[in-house]
Amino acid sequence: VIASSRVGMVELKLRELSTFFRNMGQINFEIWVEAIATKTNDAKVVVNFLKSNIFCRFGVPKALISDEGSHFYNRAMSSILHKYRVAHRIATAYHP
Template identity: 35%
Template sequence: MLSPCPFIQWGMDIVGPFPLATGQRKFLLVAIDYFTKWVEAEPQARITEGEVMKFIWKNIVCHFGIPREIISDNGRQFQDRRIQEWCQGLHIRQRFTTVAHPQVNGQVEVTNRILIQEIKRRLERVGRNWGRRTNQCHVGLQDNPQRVYGRNPFLTSIWH
C-alpha cells in the first residue's frame, strides 16, 4: 500500500490478548503510517470504539494532524456507528480489509509480528510489566532504517 506523503494514511489493528499486565492491560492498539512506517502503539485493558477514538486523537491527530484515511479490519471497535460518525466529522475516510485477506493491511501485520516478538521477549524478563515497556518496543522500530527509503521513520518524516 503506497501513500503519497507522510501521516495521511494509517493502518490500525488490535493485537492480543497477552498475559495480563499491570493496569489489567492485555491488548495492544497499533497504528502505522504507510509512508514513513512510523509506529504508534499503546497497551489497553479493553478495546472499545471510545478507546480507539481516544487513541487516534492522542497518538495520531494531536501529533501528526488529521489523516485522510485509516485502514483497519472489520472489528466492531472500528465499525461502530459512533466511530464512523466521529471519523466522518473529521473527514477521515475509513477503509476496511476483507475478513479473509488481512494482508491488505500488510504493513500493520508485519509490525504486529515484530511487536509480538518483542513483547514475548520482554515477558520472559519483566513479566507483568510488559505494558510499561511497549514504548521501548515501538521506539526501536522508529530507529530502524526502512528498505523503501533507506532511512528510519523519523528521518523519512522530516526529509521526504
C-alpha cells in the same frame, strides 16, 4: 493514510500495506507503529487513542485503513471520522 489493526498482526499488515503502497507509486509511505496498553478493546478507547495520539500529534489523515473489528467499525468511529473528514477503508483480515 493510517493503517490500524490489533497488535498481533500489526507488523505483518503494515509490511503488506507498505509493499502495496510502494507498488501503487506512493513513495512517502513509512512504517510507524503507535501502540498503547489498554484494559479494554472497545470503540471509546480507539476513538480516544486516535484523537489524543494520532490526530493531535501528526494531524488528521486522509484515510484510515482497518479491519472489520467491532472496535473500528461502529457508530462512534464513524462519527469521529465523518467529523474530521477521514475516509474509512476496510481491509480484509490476513489468514495464511
